[in-house]
Amino acid sequence: MQLSSDNMKRRNTQFKSEIFDLLQQSNHALNHEMITEALNLKIDRTTIYRILNSFCEDGKVHKIIGDDGKQYFAYCENCKKIKNKHSHKHLHFRCLSCGKLECLKQRIDVDLPMGYDGKMYNFLISGYCNTCNAVTE
Numbered sequence: 001m002q003l004s005s006d007n008m009k010r011r012n013t014q015f016k017s018e019i020f021d022l023l024q025q026s027n028h029a030l031n032h033e034m035i036t037e038a039l040n041l042k043i044d045r046t047t048i049y050r051i052l053n054s055f056c057e058d059g060k061v062h063k064i065i066g067d068d069g070k071q072y073f074a075y076c077e078n079c080k081k082i083k084n085k086h087s088h089k090h091l092h093f094r095c096l097s098c099g100k101l102e103c104l105k106q107r108i109d110v111d112l113p114m115g116y117d118g119k120m121y122n123f124l125i126s127g128y129c130n131t132c133n134a135v136t137e
Contacts, residue, residue, distance in 0.1 A: 015043055016051050020060065020075075028102040029064055029072035029092070064092045064101060067126045072101045092124045097132035 018039050023030060032048055035041070041048065052073045055061040064072045072094075089108050094101040101124075112118050 015041065015047070016054075019048070019051055020055065023055070023061055023073060023075040026075070028100045029074035031066070031070045031072050031101075033070075035073075064122060064124065066094050066101055067124060068094070068099075074101075074103055089118075089121045090123075092122070093129065094124060094126050095129035095132050096126055097128055097135075100129055102129075 018041070019035060022035060022038055030038070032045060032052075035048060035052075049071075052061070052063075052071075055073070056063050061073050061075050064074065066072050072092075089110075091104040091106055091108060092101060093104055108121055108123060110118060110121065
């Protein structure tokens with residue numbers, strides 16, 4: 001686990017390490033249920049969300065609100081970090097069949113009106129991923 005004390009002025013715990021490692025190793029965003037199931041955690045929902053939100057505040061992961069209303073969390077090494085805060089300008093895709101939510105590498109440039117300065121975009125596209133789409137063809 002690479003949670004540095006420089007960036008995180010928080011106590012490191014085994015649960016934090018396990019959750020961060022899982023997010024870092026996953027190729028898609030995870031929600032609370034996925035994390036709990038994968039790690040077989042015996043901690044309450046509030047504590048897991050507190051840990052996940054602290055990762056967001058520290059710029060280690062970002063949060064995506066899915067079209068299903070759930071919060072998903074992703075470690076994204078391709079995202080730009082400005083002043084140790086996570087910032088991203090890319091698409092997210094959630095498969096309606098398997099439920100996987102992933103960051104797409106395509107960047108988004110939005111032409112905002114004069115005087116506006118967008119720092120973070122949260123775009124979500126729902127449909128069928130390449131795996132599920134191949135099964136239906």
